[in-house]
Amino acid sequence: MDPAALKESWAIVAKHGDDVPLFFYSHLFLSHPEVRSMFPVSMSAQRDKLVTALGTVVSNVDQFDTVAPLLGQLGSDHRRFRVDPDQYNAVGGSLLATLKHFLADQWTDELATDWATAYGVIAKTMVQGAEESAKTTPSWWNAEVVSAERRTLDVAVFQLRPEQHLPYTPGQSVAVEVPQRPRLWRYYSPANAPREDGTIEVHVQIVDGGQVSSAMVKELQVGDVVRLSAPVGTALTLDDLTRNLLLVAGGTGLAPLKALVEQVDRHWLATGRGPQVHLFHGARMPWNLYDEQAMHALAERPWFSYDTAVSDDSTYPGRRGTVGEVAVARGGWRGYRAMVCGSRAMIEATVPQLAAAGIPHEDIRYEDFGEGGYRPRTDTQKDG
Structure with missing residues (x-):
């Protein structure tokens, strides 16, 4: 395979924008109508997710050793859609037809062989990941x-x-x-x-x-x-229960951070020791601080503190501003590990603020759950 040729050809196809997924899905559903039921009735939210992911992953097959574990997990995760090997073949065929259509005269026999080989490696890895997980866990x-x-x-x-x-x-x-x-x-x-x-x-x-x-x-x-589905994600899990934690949540990004606080609480009860934990929860208006009662109850622990931030109510008697601004202003985070969870905009604003305040990038953790898919980051509203 020629990785450079794969990347260059995908870059050319991607320039056609929305026409690419339109052609791909039209070809897939016309050639294999039986797969239509696997997709939502309304395709408006699906947009270019599948074809873009396929193109990006396959064209970067030279990094296979790095992405192989993720592909295995992706295959396992797709068991909830009841995907079988024949459907991988259908998708692969439509991907190649889409590439040929948009590359036109630039689609050569050599390029066709490279794309087919690369897709075969990716599909095999995903199928094997699904088969392995089926031995121990249900599809959902x-x-x-x-x-x-x-x-x-x-x-x-x-x-x-x-x-x-x-x-x-x-x-x-x-x-x-x-x-x-x-x-x-x-x-x-x-x-x-x-x-x-x-x-x-x-x-x-x-x-x-x-x-x-x-x-x-x-x-x-x-x-x-x-x-x-089966659980995914490691960026917001705790691998060291001795490190002090700065938890910064926007909106319902509070959810996984609240779970971490409960985990630390059990560790303290079992061992009598553990990290200091500071949690900041931000919202636009005070009534959006929807879990204050539970958080204030947890704040009775000597190792845990809970602060709120409201950005859009000038009459709010507590700390005002974005949650990132309020957390940074509080200061004293040397040696802390930061976990950030919120909307995409909140994370994009907060992570640089924490880094500018002196927290090393490697000590700032977050995950990304885009519409319907998972990739390394975290957000408050993993929905679309």
Whole structure:
């Protein structure tokens, strides 16, 4: 394979913008109509996710050793869509047809061979990842909604009870599919450390244009059954329970950080020692600080402090400004590890602020859950 040729050809195709996914999906659904049911009824949110991800990953196959574990996880994660090897073949065929269409005279036999070889390696790795995970875990977990509480105009808190034990580590996230929006999966972080009864707390905030978040807050009811994927993510998990922690949350980005606080609390109870933890929770208006009662109860611990920040209410008697600004102004974070969770805009603003305040980049952790997909970062509203 010629990695340079793969990258150069994909760059040429990508310049055609939205025409690329339009051609790809048209070819896929016409040539293999049986796969249409795997995708949402409305494709508006799907946009170019699949074809862009395929093009980017395959054209960077020279970094295979680095991405192989992620591809295996991706294959495992796709079990919830009931993808089988024949469907990988269908997708691969439509990807090659799309490349040939847009490259026209630049599509050569050598380039076709390189793309086919690279896609084959990627698809095999994903299938093997799915097969390996199938030995120990289900494709998804059914979970009953046992509590649904509307906390604010746009935030609801749910308690879910999986039918089977769902193993996860505080700070990880699971994809959720609700009956009101079939085949639309969105990532949410459990807001609690694992409990003996197996229940999971999920915080959901309506996102502008978000089909899943809106359905969950407005329509999801006690007794409904949702589906949960296997947990993903490591950036917000704790690998060292001796490091002091600065936790900075925007909106429902509080969820995974609250789970971390519960994890540290159990460590302190079990060992009598542990890190100092400072959590800052920011919102635009004071009524959006939707979990203050629980956080103030936790703040009775001598090792934990909780502060709030409100950015858009000039009458607020507490700290005003963005949560990143307030956290930086508090100061004293030398030697701390920072965990940041919020909207994409919040993270993009907060991470540089913390770095400018002297926290090394390697000690600032976050994850990214874009619309329907996962990649290294974290945000408060993993929904679309």
